Amino acid sequence: MTVTTGPAAVRTGDTAEVLAQLLEYLAPVPPRLSMPPKAFTDPGLYELERERIFHRSWVLVGHADQFASPGDYTALDIAGEAVLVARGRDGALHATSPVCRHRLMPLVAAGQGNAKDLTCPYHLWRYEVDGRLIAATHMRGNPDFDPASCRLPGFAVEEWHGFVYVNLDPGARPLAPELSVVEKEMANYRLDDMVQVTSWTEEWHCNWKVAVENGHENYHAIGFHPETVKPLMTGGIDMQVHYDSPVVSRLLSPAGNPVPPTVLPLTEDEQKVLYSFRVFPCGSVATFGETIAWLSLVPAALDRTVVRGGTLMPRQIVEQAGPENLRGPLEEFTARVNTEDRTGLEAVQRGVGSRYARRGHLSPKEPGVLAFYRSLAEGLRD
Ligand code: FES
Ligand SMILES: [Fe+2]
Structure with missing residues (x-):
């Protein structure tokens, strides 16, 4: 059976079977068996993990010492979703989706660094590292575009005694x-x-x-x-x-x-x-x-x-x-x-x-x- 992307399309027979086997670990006496081998290779299960686990769980991304100064950032990929974690000028940590709101150019490559702001390489729109738009070139002629409401989507970020966790669900419980x-x-x-x-x-x-x-x-x-x-x-x-x-x-x-x-x-x-x-x-x-x-x-x-x-x-x-x-x-x-x-x-x-x-x-x-x-x-x- 073919697997295409998107949650509705992922329930192949293999995925349903492996999911049922994994749910048996919730029994009062769980099977003392390792996971089914397909749990590691089934694309449908991976899609479910992305949707149900990695899009709503707290993921450890680093230590506060990596974000000591304003502009310090780590850009990473969480199960296919680009994430930027950065110390803003306000001194707070911010997590955003670093994909340009113009025509979806990624703003930063995975890795660590320090950035005064983020300039899109495509048409040079500029953003604060906290996600706010600073400037959009040659956009005055489009009356439908409101720069004040244009910003990078935000994720939840929490620092627990120096450990920095991100949750792609902005409404996640602390x-x-x-x-x-x-x-x-x-x-x-x-x-x-x-x-x-x-x-x-x-x-x-x-x-x-x-x-x-x-x-x-x-x-x-x-x-x-x-x-x-x-x-x-x-x-x-x-x-x-x-x-x-x-x-x-x-x-x-x-x-x-x-x-x-x-x-x-x-x-x-x-x-x-x-x-x-x-x-x-x-x-x-x-x-x-x-x-x-x-x-x-x-x-x-x-x-x-x-x-x-x-x-x-x-x-x-x-x-x-x-x-x-x-x-x-x-x-x-x-x-x-x-x-x-x-x-x-x-x-x-x-x-x-x-x-x-x-x-x-x-x-x-x-x-x-x-x-x-x-x-x-x-x-x-x-
Ligand atoms: S895609 Fe970023 S400025 Fe055009
Ligand atoms: Fe080990």
């Missing part, structure tokens, strides 16, 4: 109340006084869920990361999962032999866990002692995922050590781990496309994966 438990549990990490030391963007050739499910378990440290992550997991690969809501889950792993903190007032109990929380669909924040890492896995297409991440450390440590001394080792470690994940997950993407691919059985070591499946099913439910 994110912060969802994170109230995390807020309390992370108080001693003093997120507001953390500095971003490194950040990166990569593209992986796999479906976003191949990457996100991998990020919900430590089990794969033994296979993908024997010399990098595994030696750090001195407490083992088990994890405790708290499923707070379809939006937020918390994953706690034993920290093994904790190194006492130098700056943060972490309790003994806090030193004994690696704490992380996920904001569905694709954002995570995790602690490693006094270092915090964030990761966001955003689909660019059915089989391509843009991976963004960063590492933060307490300002006092960064100032004492000098950011340039911290950056090198952190970048090197991250690049190694990312390459291990990317190489492995791109191979998995080839595996899910096999005609002999079937659902597999999940290990008790991967309860986080089931939590993700449950959120996914909630998001896909009509």
